Amino acid sequence: MEQEELQRLIEVFLPLKRQGPGSEIETLMALGLTGLDTSKEVQVLDIGSGTGVQTLTLAKALKGTIHAVDLIPEFLDELEKRSGGEDLSATIQTHPCSMDALPFSTNQFDLIWSEGALYNMGFEAAIVYLTPFLKHGGALAVSELSWFTSNRPNALDEHWAKEYPEVGLVSEKSTILEAHGYAIKGYFPLAESSWTEQYYAPLLQRCDELENQMVHSGQEIDPITQHILRETRAEAELYHTYSQYFGYGFYIAQKV
Ligand code: SAH
DSSP states (O other), rough: OHHHHHHHHHHTTTTTSSSOOOOHHHHHHHHHHTTTTSSSSSEEEEOOOOOOOHHHHHHOOOOEEEEEEEEEEHHHHHHHHHHHHOOSSSSSEEEESSSTSSOEEEEEEEEOOOESOOOTTTTHHHHHHHHGGEEEEEEEEEEEEESSOOOOOOOHHHHHHHHOOEEEEEHHHHHHHHHHTTTEHHHHEOHHHHIIIIIIIHHHEEEEEEEEHHHHHOOOHHHHHHHHHHHHHHHHHHHHHHHHTTEEEEEEEOOO
């Protein structure tokens, strides 16, 4: 991605509460399914935290340290600002780095978390890379783009074949986890409202705001911004049309 496009994307996403689909209830539901003892101090890794909506939820629910990793330092700065105003039980440490080059040790974590971010590395490659950082008996909780059925419209398959060819059935994602030494502790699909109300509604509003600002200030909308606005609106429309066929699955598993 070009630097200019990245800067524009950061500008769009930075003020939003979340940078991907999800909800606080589902973060807590997934945490419950890990079976983690929340009265003990734990070491947690949150991969692709963004501005940290789920990091803050976890930090309120857990004791110990949560290491939030994201490629974009601006998102982590924002997470630090947001955490300042909260009464947190766990400490948050931020690490601006790529998820495939982590500065951590083998067997360091009791819990590895990632909401809507592993696709950046590819699901299976990410699982293989991350597993050594997790203690034996430790838990993994990740949300990942999944097919909910094998019976799908071609147009939808064609779209994701271009955008994220690793999208797979829930059974396939579970098989990958089992093949790499995990026992599945739970699974649930994110609610539709976690895409529409929690994610797309504020995002589309932000796109309209930016567009209106530019139009009102007499600024021409540059091609990069036009592209981002178009893609974002098309993706929201795609979800609206096909939400029964795909979404995010939340997978909760234990390293055995
Ligand atoms: N978990 C957050 C953000 C999800 S969006 C939420 O649900 O709101 C995906 C995040 O992954 C973005 O913040 C993006 O900056 C981050 N990301 C993308 N590529 C990455 C990489 N290689 N390493 C670490 N983070 C990455």
